Amino acid sequence: MKTNSKIHFAHANGFPAGSYRVLLDSLSSQHQVIAIDKLAHNPNFPVDFGWQNQVAELVEFLHEKQAEPCYLVGHSFGAVVSFLTACQHPKLVKGLVLLDPPLITGLTSLLFKSVRRLGLADRLSPAKQAMNRCTTWSKDTDVESYFKGKALFKDMHPECIADYVSSAVKETPDAFKLDFDHRIEANIFRTIPLNMGRYKLPENLPAMIITGEKTKVCKERLIAPFIKKNKLEHLVVKEGGHMFPLEQPNLVAELINQKIAQWESMKEVV
Known part of the structure; x- marks a missing residue:
């Protein structure tokens, strides 16, 4: 049964949104799904260090496509842009799901x-x-x-x-x-944010991170401080690599649908 909730999906670098058709179709069975087909290809928002122009690009798109806050779901590059957007523009966001975000933090950022x-x-x-x-x-x-x-x-x-x-x-x-x-x-690879420690999600924003069991990008020991700081629920996809949303798209959609349904029911109780 389709809800009134809307999801914006942000794709990984090099993988246009259409690559995720199976995942997005599964999400669309319960939600309205919107996506920028090729994030960072709008000449009005050229790639910059820290991807702030991509945050601005997403914010403009959200203003154009919906009047109410929506859930942000992003994979890899798209996950980081979604996180930064949620931190800087929380009034646009109902909840956040990060799929294997590449996080450069701590000594690695130095x-x-x-x-x-x-x-x-x-x-x-x-x-x-x-x-x-x-x-x-x-x-x-x-x-x-x-x-x-x-x-x-x-x-x-x-x-x-x-x-x-x-x-x-x-x-x-x-x-x-x-x-x-x-x-x-x-250029997106070259300009990955190195100041992630400056950002923190609002206390009342529901958020989770899903990583692949075999990912080489989002290692648990390296992301643990980020998870703790932002109070993220953490799920691991068994046998999944960094590209697990395209390896196990139906499973990932099920996890996201279940989590959003849980968040929605909690709001109803409140």
């Missing part, structure tokens, strides 16, 4: 700051890979098979790979081409 000052940021991030990625394929290429052979995609749900190709690759008369700017993708 290391990244030093590396960034030396102009070596690409060595500690996937930015170099993004800049060097293939962006054009010949017309005889099986593009789905191409991506299935990539390590990042190896555990993904087959439908999610197909949806990624549909949303991230366009067919031209002469070739298949990447349908988003890989240079922006690289």
